[in-house]
Amino acid sequence: MEPLIRKATEDTPEIILDKDKNTFSISERSLPENAFDFYKPVYEWLEQYITQPTEQTELHIKLDYFNTASAKQLGKIFNLLETIKYSLKVIWHYYADDADMLESGKRFARLTGINFELVEEEPEEDSDDFKIIYD
Amino acid sequence: MTLEQETTFKIYDILDTEGLSYFYRGDLTASITDGILALTETNLTKANEPVKVKKRVYTILVEGLQNITRHQDETGTWKSFFGVEQSGEFYYITMANIILNENQKKLTSQLDKINSLEKEELKDFYKKTLMENELSEKGGAGLGLIEMARKSGNKLQYAFKKLDDKWSYFYLRTYIKHNFAAVNSDESHLNFGNIFDLHEQLDKENVLIIFNGIFNQESLINLLSIIESQMAGQAALKKKVFNIMVELLQNIVKHGISPIKQEGNPGLFYISYSKNGYKLHTGNYIKPDKIDSLKENIDKVNNLNNEELNEFYDKRLFNFQIDNNKESGLGLIELRMKSNSKLKYAFKETSEKYTFFTIEVTIKD
Numbered sequence: 001m002e003p004l005i006r007k008a009t010e011d012t013p014e015i016i017l018d019k020d021k022n023t024f025s026i027s028e029r030s031l032p033e034n035a036f037d038f039y040k041p042v043y044e045w046l047e048q049y050i051t052q053p054t055e056q057t058e059l060h061i062k063l064d065y066f067n068t069a070s071a072k073q074l075g076k077i078f079n080l081l082e083t084i085k086y087s088l089k090v091i092w093h094y095y096a097d098d099a100d101m102l103e104s105g106k107r108f109a110r111l112t113g114i115n116f117e118l119v120e121e122e123p124e125e126d127s128d129d130f131k132i133i134y135d
Numbered sequence: 136m137t138l139e140q141e142t143t144f145k146i147y148d149i150l151d152t153e154g155l156s157y158f159y160r161g162d163l164t165a166s167i168t169d170g171i172l173a174l175t176e177t178n179l180t181k182a183n184e185p186v187k188v189k190k191r192v193y194t195i196l197v198e199g200l201q202n203i204t205r206h207q208d209e210t211g212t213w214k215s216f217f218g219v220e221q222s223g224e225f226y227y228i229t230m231a232n233i234i235l236n237e238n239q240k241k242l243t244s245q246l247d248k249i250n251s252l253e254k255e256e257l258k259d260f261y262k263k264t265l266m267e268n269e270l271s272e273k274g275g276a277g278l279g280l281i282e283m284a285r286k287s288g289n290k291l292q293y294a295f296k297k298l299d300d301k302w303s304y305f306y307l308r309t310y311i312k313h314n315f316a317a318v319n320s321d322e323s324h325l326n327f328g329n330i331f332d333l334h335e336q337l338d339k340e341n342v343l344i345i346f347n348g349i350f351n352q353e354s355l356i357n358l359l360s361i362i363e364s365q366m367a368g369q370a371a372l373k374k375k376v377f378n379i380m381v382e383l384l385q386n387i388v389k390h391g392i393s394p395i396k397q398e399g400n401p402g403l404f405y406i407s408y409s410k411n412g413y414k415l416h417t418g419n420y421i422k423p424d425k426i427d428s429l430k431e432n433i434d435k436v437n438n439l440n441n442e443e444l445n446e447f448y449d450k451r452l453f454n455f456q457i458d459n460n461k462e463s464g465l466g467l468i469e470l471r472m473k474s475n476s477k478l479k480y481a482f483k484e485t486s487e488k489y490t491f492f493t494i495e496v497t498i499k500d
Contacts, residue, residue: 010356031381033352033388034460065374067381068465075452097370100378100473111449123370 001052004045012038013063017045025060026074035069043077050084057084062093062121063101071104078112089115095123142340143418143493144483147347147403149329149336154222155348159361160214160337168200170361174346175219177353181398182221184313191286191311192219192226198279198286199230199307206232206305213298216334221348228287229308229330236303239295245277250290257285280307287311294327306330342407350387350419351399358384358404375498376406376413378473382466383417383496389461391419394489411497418493426482426490433478433494436471444472474498 003018008028016025032038059081066074081088092105102118109116150156155178159171175196179189196219203215216231234242252260261281268278284291287309294306308327337345346358362376384404391400402419421429439447448468451457457464470478479495 011352031385033385035463036458036460065377067378067385068469069385069460069463071452071465072458072463076455076458079453079455098374099371100374107449107452111453 001049004041013066015042017042017049019049019054022054022057024057025062027060027062029064030066030070032067032070035067035073039070039073039077043073043080046077046080050081053084053087055087057088058091059088060091060093061105064095066104074108075111078108078114082113085112085114089117091117091119093119093121096120097123142336143403143405143416143481143495144491146333146336146340146342146345146405147418147491149333150347150403154220156218156220156222157344157346157348158216158218158333158337158342159344160216160334161343162211163200163204163215163217167361168204170357171200171217171219172196173360174354174357177357178221178348181353182313188311188313191288192228194286195228195283195309195311198283199228202279202307203230203232206234213302213304214338216304216337218330224313226311226313227308228310229306229327231304231306231334233298233302234295234305236297236301239303239305242293242305245280246291246293249277249281249284252284254285254288257281261285283307283309292327294331296331304334340407341409342405345403345405347403348401349399350384350391350402350404352388354399355381355384355388362406372413372498375473376415379415379470379496379498380404382470383415383494386466387417387419390421390425392422392489394420394486409497412499413497415496415498416493418491420485420489421492422488423484423490426492429492430480430482432467433480436467437477439471441472444468448472470496 001019003020004015005018006012006015008014011029011031011033013030014025014027016023018024026042030038061074078090081090090108092108094101094105102120105116105118108114109118157171157174159167161167172193175192176189179192184192200217203217206215213233215233216229218227218229220227220229249257249260261278264278264281280291288311289309292308296304296306298304306327308330336342344358344361346354348354359377359380362380363373387400387402387404391402393400395401400419402417404415404417407414407416436444436447448465451464451468454464467478474496476497476499479497481493483491483493485491
């Protein structure tokens with residue numbers, strides 16, 4: 001199966017769906033204008049994948065941020081993946097200071113029959129904005 | 136209708152809504168400056184400006200921004216003000232920063248001198264000033280002003296507004312014609328128009344940033360990066376503002392309409408700060424026949440408590456009947472949940488075909 005790889009842009013996430021390497025992840029931020037269109041190939045790839053999945057699938061979701069339009073598409077993806085829930089684990093990464101992302105993870109876990117593992121990450125150092133100095 | 140919404144209409148009335156403008160009010164930092172420059176670049180590129188015009192606008196912006204960062208109020212009482220407007224064939228660049236009252240005289244004579252010079256004379260004056268500066272090792276001293284006058288090819292309009300016994304606002308404004316080949320000498324372009332009204336209104340409402348123009352995904356991304364950098368150090372709050380901004384602005388992109396043919400929808404976005412926290416405001420046109428359903432949807436989420444909101448969100452999240460590029464059915468619920476406050480809104484009929492819709496979201500600290 002051909003892998004599906006998308007590099008992250010300023011408004012779309014990095015997508016890695018690679019069956020041969022057994023690597024599956026969605027990372028960075030997701031706020032495309034047309035989330036439905038963006039996630040369509042992802043959904044279709046997974047539709048095909050679940051017909052012949054690997055023995056154990058770990059899907060890593062490591063998003064800093066997603067908009068509601070993307071939430072809907074994630075919901076659709078999890079809904080689809082319920083088909084292989086006995087061999088699937090979703091690893092939901094969230095930063096320790098990001099209560100909203102933790103809540104989202106819990107929500108998806110609650111609403112699907114999928115096994116979710118919520119993993120806390122150390123927040124990145126927020127570099128202090130520096131005042132510009134000219135001359 | 137609340138007072139706040141009247142303000143949104145008021146501000147929209149002051150602004151030239153045929154064009155595009157953004158104003159920034161507050162302390163300027165390197166990343167905010169970068170954001171303003173990026174936003175301008177996007178708009179110049181969209182407008183297909185020749186490289187020459189772009190470069191000139193850019194130089195004036197950089198000089199203006201530097202001028203402001205050199206003269207910011209350390210006490211934080213008075214905020215700097217910076218704006219770019221595009222209207223008809225012209226770009227207007229306006230800036231205001233505070234100065235000591237005692238410096239007004241010196242600035243006035245400097246500007247009068249610059250304005251009295253023709254193109255070639257300005258060039259000589261620039262060189263002379265540069266050399267004098269090198270000798271005195273002081274830097275600054277009007278070089279930025281000369282450069283701005285040279286790049287715009289027009290006079291620099293200025294004004295002072297006394298704030299108290301010590302400080303005044305110093306306003307500076309210039310313009311560039313799109314097609315730079317023909318220098319326009321019509322002095323009427325240099326008056327300050329509605330700038331003082333606008334600045335006063337923004338001061339009164341404690342507005343931090345205001346963007347009036349065409350909304351599309353690209354302008355959204357640039358606005359986000361400005362806001363992100365402005366709120367450095369407040370991770371949780373920043374995320375909330377970011378969240379709500381995306382939903383509000385994508386609503387304009389997806390559901391707004393445009394009375395004139397163009398790419399994207401015209402509208403207004405601004406952030407203000409009050410004792411209750413940050414307030415995000417948008418205004419855009421919708422079709423009058425959408426009013427009832429929009430009203431119904433907002434009232435519905437306003438009347439739900441947290442638990443009910445959660446249930447409603449769950450239900451909508453897995454309702455795949457509502458699933459296309461236009462809507463997910465989640466936006467309003469998210470706005471209400473993330474802000475933890477009721478959404479305020481108002482409609483103003485502008486014509487039979489268009490209604491101006493404003494919404495305000497308060498993010499409690």
